Amino acid sequence: MKYEHVVPAVFLDRPNRFLARVALDGRTETVHVKNTGRCRELLLPGAPVWLTEPGTPGRKTAYDLIAVRKDSGLLVNIDSQAPNRAAREWLETQGLEEIVPEYRYGASRMDFMMRRGKERFLMEVKGCTLEIGGVGYFPDAPTERGVRHIRELMRAAGEGYRAILAFVIQMNGVTEVRPNVGTHPAFGRALGEAAEAGVRILFLPCHVTPDSLTVTAGVSV
DSSP states (O other), X not given: OBOSSEEEEEEEEEEETTEEEEEETTEEEEEEESOOSOOTTTOOTTOEEEEXXXXXXXXXXXXXXEEEEOTTSOEXXXXXXXXXXXXXXXXXXXXXXXXXXXXXXXXXXXXXXXXXXXXXXXXXXXXXXEEETTEEEEOSSOOHHHHHHHXXXXXXXHTTOEEEEEEEEOBTTOOOEEEOTTTOHHHHHHHHHHHHTTOEEEEEOEEEETTEEEEOOOOOO
């Protein structure tokens, strides 16, 4: 997936989880943060960031903050909508006969239902932006919704679906995601139970630039 109208800026502060202030062309600009997670290790004063200008009429902010470079030099896409878009592009290369987004299953809307012949797939996508020592971790904040989705995938696996939990890794060079049990132990337990119940845990490494996010995984669905 590729963004248009991307410009560089410098992060200043984050008044709340939806907004940030950045230095842009010699002025302070308030922008929308496309990630409600903590991002504490990423959004630090002075960090280089990249913005996109959607041009949507009636917006309170002209720009979205989509990417940041860590002090280690690692570029991270933090757009929480990007993983699904990148995953959809990847799925379209997988020889599937049907791809249905936002599929209603149980009490949830799962990200994708796919079909190939008699096989039915149910896939939930999670974006990973937290990196420690070259390894990705999820989540960066407690997510009861994430635990619920895992439970739904376990039920789907028991009903004959090929259930998949896919982690789109929103940074270069990271190929593995581990549960962040220090932040949310229940997610780690649920992930272990899901693997035992037949849910496939899929890592989707990506190539990241300031204006793009592309799955590079050498795996098939």
